[in-house]
Amino acid sequence: MRLLILLICLLGISCSGQKGASKDKADSTIQNSKELQLVLKDNYSGIEESEFQVVRDPKALRNFFIQINKIRKPGLPIPEVDFSKELLLIYCAGTTRGVGGSELLLIKNSQDSIVFGPKEQSPSKKEFTQVTTTPFSIHKMPLTPKEIGFRKSD
Incomplete structure (x- = not known):
């Protein structure tokens, strides 16, 4: 008993x-703003060059997942998004040494534009690993009429 x-x-x-x-x-x-939420993050996108996308429709999202799921069996599931209320920001960091390093950070939020940039990765993760990855992250935010931009770190 x-x-x-x-x-x-x-x-x-x-x-x-x-x-x-x-x-x-x-x-x-939840990042800097309660409006920006991390939906998905992974270390293997297969995209070797750094890129930033604003996704406003399901077709563009489906095309992105077709590309990243080429090497996965089973593939990552496509997240459910209400594109009438939300949009997605996809950041692919390109080929990097180490893991992580693909999250977004709000840099500027003005009346007519919002600018994001990559969140800096801590040096300790970069220095001690020999792993090469192609990390990406997908963030969700409310639909906005503002122009959305991206600024690479120096």
Whole structure:
């Protein structure tokens, strides 16, 4: 009987531990602005040159996923987006050494434009790894009439 109660307690603790971990991850997805949310991030896009895209329709999103899923079996699922209310920002960092380095950072938000740039990767992740990756990230934000731009880091 004690063994059964102990097993149930351990099972309950492990399940609630998983819930806490996913909640922490969800909280960390909000960047500088509550409007910019990380939807998906991965280290392998297969896109070797740095690029930035503003996606306003499902066809463009589907084309991006066709490209990144060429080498995946099974492929990454296409996120559900209401393009009547939201748009997506896709940043591919190109070929890099190390992992990560593909998240966006809000640089400027004026009356008529919004400018994003790459979030700097910590040097410790770059220095000690010999892994070559092609990271990307997809961020979601509310639909805006403002011009959206991208500025590469110096």
